[in-house]
Structures are given as C-alpha cells and as structure tokens.
Amino acid sequence: MIDFGRVQKELQECSKDFEASGIKVSPKADNLARLIGTIPGPIGTPYEGGTFQIDITLPDAYPFQPPKMQFATKVWHPNISSQSGAICLDILKDQWSPALTLKTALLSIQALLSAPEPDDPQDAVVAQQYLKDYQTFVGTARYWTETFAKTSALGVEEKVQRLVEMGFLESLVRTTLDAVGGDENLALEKLCSA
Amino acid sequence: MVSDSITNAYANSAPNAKDFAKKKRANRSAKLKQCKLDARREQWLSQVKNKQSSEDWKGENRQRSGSGQLLENLETRRQRDDQNGSVHQDSDSESPSNSPIGLTSVLSGNHLSGNCIGSSSSCSSGSSTGCFSGSTTEEEEGGDDGCLDDWEAVADALAADEKPQNPPFDPPPKGETVGGLQSRGEHKEELVVPDSSRPECVKRPPRTATANNQAWRPDDAFRPQSLPNLSKQYSFPDTNRHYGSGPIPWGCNKAISAPSSCPICFEDLDKTDSSFLPCLCGFRLCLFCHKRILEEDGRCPGCRKPYEHECIEAEPSLLEGSLTFRLTRSCSMITRT
Known part of the structure; x- marks a missing residue:
C-alpha cells in the first residue's frame, strides 16, 4: 500500500518550492500512484530551455521502494534511452533511500542531464557519440530539445488548458491526451465519447 | 560527600573494585535501582550527618532510617549550629567525613557484593556508596576522565533532587532552583545569619541539603587533585534541573536538533521516536519506519549503511548525543561530555 499521506505532503512541499526549483510534480490520475514530473533543462547544457516530462509510477512499497521514473519527453542523453526514455540512475535502483523524495529524485535526474556518465550508458549509441564525437552529440541533443522538449511541453499545456476550458476535468484531459499521443482532436473526440 | 567516598573507595579497594565492576555490569539493566538510589542516598546522607554530630563513627546508626529519625537528627544538628553559629563551623564539622575514610570504603565494599546485585529496597546506606564506587571504577578502567566530571555533577544533582522528596522540609526559599552556582554563592551568606534572627527557623531548609548541593567545594582541601577542574562543572547547562529530572530520558533534553516529523x-515524531537513534550517522526516523526498513533491506536511509542491531546495547561505542532511553543512567554519563 502506497503511503499516500507522504505522497500528498511531498506534492505540497514540491509546489511550495516550485519557484526556486522549477520542478513540478502533479498527479496524472486521482489515485496518486501515477504522477508526472516536470524538470527544466539545466542551463549551460544542450537541454537548456527545454521542459522535460517524466512519468512516475509509485510502487506499492513506496517510499521503501524507489519510484519508477522514465522520460515521457524524448531526450538525447547517454544515460537515457532515446527509445523508451528509461533512466539509468543508481538512486532509482539500488541506491534508493526512503529519505529521498520525488523532488530530490527529479533533482538528481536534472543533475544527470548536466553530468552524463557515458561509461555507464543506458543508450549505447548516444554514449558512443558522446565519447567519440562530442560536437555532434551536443548538436543532436540540442535539436532534440528544440524539437521535443519545447513545443511538446508547451503544446501539451495549451491543449490541456483548452480542453479544461471546455469543461473536462484536468486529470482526465491529461490521461486522455497521454493515451492518444498528444493529439488534441483525438483526445477531444475520446473525451466526448466517454 | 558521595564523590569523596567514591574516590576513597576506589583508592582503597581498587583491586576489589574490578570485581565489583563486573557485578555492576551484570546488574546494569536494573533501571529501577536508579530511583531507589536516590532514596537510599537520602537516607545515607542523613545518617552520615548524624554520625558527625554524635561523633559516633563505628556506626550502628548506619542501619537507622526513616524520616522521623532524620528530622530528629537535623534538629540536633541545628542546635549545634545555633551554638556555634558560623559557616566555618558548618564546613569544618563536615570535613571529618571528607577525610579519608577507610571505614566507609570497606563498608561500601562489603555491602556492595550483596546489595548491589539483589536490589532490595531495604539496603542500607553503604550499598548506595557501593554502587557509586563500583560504577566509578568501571569507568576509570575505560580511562575516561569525563566520567568523573559527570559523577560530580550527578552527585550534585542527586543532592538537589532529594530536596523535594523530603516531606518534612519546605522547598528552599531562594537560589536553590536557579542553579548550583548561584545557590552556592548565597549559601554562605545565608548561613552567617544567626538562627535566632529567624523565627521560622524550624521551617528553614535543612543544612544537609544546602551543604551537599555540590559534591565538592572549591576550597575543599580533601578534593583529589586528579579530579577535573570544578569550573567545568559549572559549565553544565542547568545541571540541577537536567540531572534531577528523574524518569525523563536523558536524550530528550538534548539540545540536538531532532526533526519534528519522521523524514x-x-x-510527527513522538517522545519515544525523537529519543530513538538507530544509526551512528544520526539519521532519525520513527519506530514504525525503522521496523519496516529492518524487514526489508535493513539499511539506514541516511547513510545507506546496514543498521547495526548491537549498537543500542554497546553503549560505550555511542558518542555524544546518541543516548537513548534504553541506556542506563550510568552508561549515559560516560558518554555525555
């Protein structure tokens, strides 16, 4: 059973601190077991200016087990799968501690964006490129940021806002948009038929 | 008074003391003894006072007890003081008890073997002395000088603590609750005043309590040179109140910043949780979460090292601030420097 009391408090703490950290955690659905985290790309990196969304799934034993996190936004990084968004980060695996929170875990992911570890890669292709042709890596990473981390994030928020104004619940809008891959019209169709 | 018999006992019966220390160690878990110790010491103090006044050192009256008798003794003393009417007489009359007492240490040694182990409440005064000397020597073996320091403070606190427990005596009028230093300052002035000027002298706080508020006087010629400076003793914050708190766990009053809620x-952390320190790294958490973690990977969330289950029992390995309510009082004192 997830400690929802703790999750609730974590969300409150995180929203209080949003101005300083830029990190946001919001529930996808009403049961708080699935959340979406948002981190800004670190300044001075190819990810600067992007907003990255991370899917969070809390295991039943949370906080005694690490939350499952993976990038929902496509990102070009040696330790993040360019296909699935899976993250290679020790604190999300064996180095998890119950004293960590969703916010600190997201901060660690943000730090991982600034400090890639190509020797312990998640995505071998990206890691090879990082090691052998750093300039190309930077270019690709920046292109991916521009392509996926800016428009999609902004677009999603705008789409959500428009659909909410139509009278749908925000959490429902988000899940529906997620389910149809971000297409606003498909989501509207689905929402109306539901 | 207690401290000097501690050192005397230690000096005179050092070889035996090791045996006592072992027995004491075996008996360490008897927490109740601490409460009884206070009461016994109270009796003992009054009896020693009585011995001084009656010049009877061989002491059948060691077995005497009871508040009625105690009051009687005090009355006797008070009359003597009225005749002499000076501070110096008071402290002089006390000095015989400070002089090396082979008798006391032998007595304490004899009583120790029997009384310390069986914690019967009818133990005579000697047993409380024995307990003190036993644990002191034990800590001496560890080579920790700080424990002496603490023992003095504890002796003070015990003396301070006993005052409210004396039913026939009114609470001290002034200076007593403020702290050892101040009460000592006023102590002499108060005693210089002749008793005839006090109509309510029966209600006056007994000199025993006031005189024994500190284990040693700064000018005490019999205070062993090996003891740490008395000024160290003053530096203890709120010594009387802190040590006299009786059943309240020592860790609770620590100024260490404990989180108010479990991380x-x-x-929210309750009193038990906040005095619970399972890991040397200082990471605190509530007992529920601790249990849960022990059931799973058993690593401290703060430092990711496996919890050592023995660390709670192995008191000497705990450093300052890591005392829990589980520790006996004597163990706590070793580490509190």
Missing part, C-alpha cells in the same frame, strides 16, 4: 512517513 520517511512525514508523521
């Missing part, structure tokens, strides 16, 4: 479950 794992975010629930």
Whole structure:
C-alpha cells in the first residue's frame, strides 16, 4: 500500500518550492500512484530551455521502494534511452533511500542531464557519440530539445488548458491526451465519447 | 560527600573494585535501582550527618532510617549550629567525613557484593556508596576522565533532587532552583545569619541539603587533585534541573536538533521516536519506519549503511548525543561530555 499521506505532503512541499526549483510534480490520475514530473533543462547544457516530462509510477512499497521514473519527453542523453526514455540512475535502483523524495529524485535526474556518465550508458549509441564525437552529440541533443522538449511541453499545456476550458476535468484531459499521443482532436473526440 | 567516598573507595579497594565492576555490569539493566538510589542516598546522607554530630563513627546508626529519625537528627544538628553559629563551623564539622575514610570504603565494599546485585529496597546506606564506587571504577578502567566530571555533577544533582522528596522540609526559599552556582554563592551568606534572627527557623531548609548541593567545594582541601577542574562543572547547562529530572530520558533534553516529523512517513515524531537513534550517522526516523526498513533491506536511509542491531546495547561505542532511553543512567554519563 502506497503511503499516500507522504505522497500528498511531498506534492505540497514540491509546489511550495516550485519557484526556486522549477520542478513540478502533479498527479496524472486521482489515485496518486501515477504522477508526472516536470524538470527544466539545466542551463549551460544542450537541454537548456527545454521542459522535460517524466512519468512516475509509485510502487506499492513506496517510499521503501524507489519510484519508477522514465522520460515521457524524448531526450538525447547517454544515460537515457532515446527509445523508451528509461533512466539509468543508481538512486532509482539500488541506491534508493526512503529519505529521498520525488523532488530530490527529479533533482538528481536534472543533475544527470548536466553530468552524463557515458561509461555507464543506458543508450549505447548516444554514449558512443558522446565519447567519440562530442560536437555532434551536443548538436543532436540540442535539436532534440528544440524539437521535443519545447513545443511538446508547451503544446501539451495549451491543449490541456483548452480542453479544461471546455469543461473536462484536468486529470482526465491529461490521461486522455497521454493515451492518444498528444493529439488534441483525438483526445477531444475520446473525451466526448466517454 | 558521595564523590569523596567514591574516590576513597576506589583508592582503597581498587583491586576489589574490578570485581565489583563486573557485578555492576551484570546488574546494569536494573533501571529501577536508579530511583531507589536516590532514596537510599537520602537516607545515607542523613545518617552520615548524624554520625558527625554524635561523633559516633563505628556506626550502628548506619542501619537507622526513616524520616522521623532524620528530622530528629537535623534538629540536633541545628542546635549545634545555633551554638556555634558560623559557616566555618558548618564546613569544618563536615570535613571529618571528607577525610579519608577507610571505614566507609570497606563498608561500601562489603555491602556492595550483596546489595548491589539483589536490589532490595531495604539496603542500607553503604550499598548506595557501593554502587557509586563500583560504577566509578568501571569507568576509570575505560580511562575516561569525563566520567568523573559527570559523577560530580550527578552527585550534585542527586543532592538537589532529594530536596523535594523530603516531606518534612519546605522547598528552599531562594537560589536553590536557579542553579548550583548561584545557590552556592548565597549559601554562605545565608548561613552567617544567626538562627535566632529567624523565627521560622524550624521551617528553614535543612543544612544537609544546602551543604551537599555540590559534591565538592572549591576550597575543599580533601578534593583529589586528579579530579577535573570544578569550573567545568559549572559549565553544565542547568545541571540541577537536567540531572534531577528523574524518569525523563536523558536524550530528550538534548539540545540536538531532532526533526519534528519522521523524514520517511512525514508523521510527527513522538517522545519515544525523537529519543530513538538507530544509526551512528544520526539519521532519525520513527519506530514504525525503522521496523519496516529492518524487514526489508535493513539499511539506514541516511547513510545507506546496514543498521547495526548491537549498537543500542554497546553503549560505550555511542558518542555524544546518541543516548537513548534504553541506556542506563550510568552508561549515559560516560558518554555525555
């Protein structure tokens, strides 16, 4: 059973601190077991200016087990799968501690964006490129940021806002948009038929 | 008074003391003894006072007890003081008890073997002395000088603590609750005043309590040179109140900043939780979360090292601030420097 009391408090703490950290955690659905985290790309990196969304799934034993996190936004990084968004980060695996929170875990992911570890890669292709042709890596990473981390994030928020104004619940809008891959019209169709 | 018999006992019966220390160690878990110790010491103090006044050192009256007798003794003393009417007489009359007492140490040694182990409440005064000397020597073996320091403070606190427990005596009028230093300052002035000027002298706080507020006087010629400076003793914050708190766990009054809520479950820490320190790294959490972690990977969330289950029992390995309510009082004192 997830400690929802703790999750609730974590969300409150995180929203209080949003101005300083830029990190946001919001529930996808009403049961708080699935959340979406948002981190800004670190300044001075190819990810600067992007907003990255991370899917969070809390295991039943949370906080005694690490939350499952993976990038929902496509990102070009040696330790993040360019296909699935899976993250290679020790604190999300064996180095998890119950004293960590969703916010600190997201901060660690943000730090991982600034400090890639190509020797312990998640995505071998990206890691090879990082090691052998750093300039190309930077270019690709920046292109991916521009392509996926800016428009999609902004677009999603705008789409959500428009659909909410139509009278749908925000959490429902988000899940529906997620389910149809971000297409606003498909989501509207689905929402109306539901 | 207690401290000097501690050192005397230690000096005179050092070889035996090791045996006592072992027995004491075996008996360490008897927490109740601490409460009884206070009461016994109270009796003992009054009896020693009585011995001084009656010049009877061989002491059948060691077996005497009871508040009625105690009051009677005090009355006797008070009359003597009225005749002499000076501070110096008071402290002089006390000095015989400070002089090396082979008798006391032998007595304490004899009583120790029997009384310390069986914690019967009818133990005579000697047993409380024995307990003190036993644990002191034990800590001496560890080579920790700080324990002496603490023993003095504890002796003070015990003396301070006993005052409220004396039913026939009114609470001290002034200076007593403020702290050892101040009460000592006023102590002499108060005693210089002749008793005839006090109509309510029966209600006056007994000199025993006031005189024994500190284990040693700064000018005490019999105070062993090996003891740490008395000024160290003053530096203890709120010594009387702190040590005299009796059943309140020592760790609770620590100024160490403990989190108000458990960092794992975010629930408020209660008193037990906040005095619970399972890991040397200082990471605190509530007992529920701790249990849960032990059931799973058993690593401290703060430092990721496996919890050592023995660390709670192995008191000497705990450093300052890591005392829990589980520790006996004597163990706590070793580490509190």
